[in-house]
Amino acid sequence: MAKVKPSLIEQTGTIGDRVFYTRFGKQFSRSKAKSFTDNKSEAQLRQRALFKAMQHTSSILGSAIQRGLAKEAHAQGHVENNEFASINKHCFTYDDGVVHIDYSRLLLSIGVVARVEFTRRSVDGLHVELQFDPCINIDHANPDDEVFVYAVEYQVEICQLVACVERKAASVAFDLPDLSDETDNPITFHLYAIVEAANTACISTLSPDEKKADKNHRNINRRVSPSIYIGTFTYK
Secondary structure, X not given: OEEEOOOOOOOOEEEOOXXXXXXXXXEXXXXXXXOOOOOOOHHHHHHHHHHHHHHHHHHHOXXXXXXXXXXXXXXXXXXXXXHHHHHOHHHEEEEOOXXXXXXXXXXXXXXXXXXXXXXXXXXXXXXXXEEEEOOOOOOOOOOOXXXXXXXXXXXXXXXXXXXXXXXXXOEEEEEOOOOOOOOOOOEEEEEEEEEEOOOOOOOOOOOHHHHHHOOOOOOOOXXXXXXXXXXXXXXX
């Protein structure tokens, strides 16, 4: 690599077998790679497919893992997407060129707040009713804690907050979004729940664009529970 002295003409890109580029306000030059190896072995294909699937899944789940993993990711020096991939590697398997995802074991949040256990699930078309144990007898379970329910549809890449209720209510009813115009195939929703401490639930969850604009605010004060998988709901 060579450092290029300033001139009247700023050189960038490839000229012959040299590549010119600017970094930190200074120009550099290096030789263009003459050859490279990409054997596309089974191990390489497997790793690439798994990495792509984990990154794609975390991007779909963005709004949920911002709520559930920001504090843990910050403590590890990671961003939420990397933290999600780190704790969910075991949920992604590769077989005969296809990546399979165990949605029931995915963790969307990690925390110290007591999670809820759902005791009854019923669905009528798009209408869903959930009954859960508020666990208000547990020392660290505050009855005013908020239960957030997310509906995830991987085919159309939607992760939507469909319900929010205080733990002491012990039940919640909501309608899943109607996606019948998006595809001719059956729509399958995976439902997850995250409990958040009442004293942090009022903190807004920033969108990716808002987080880029304010990098000092990463929702790291949130106190949440481990996420729980509620179940799968399919309709045509």
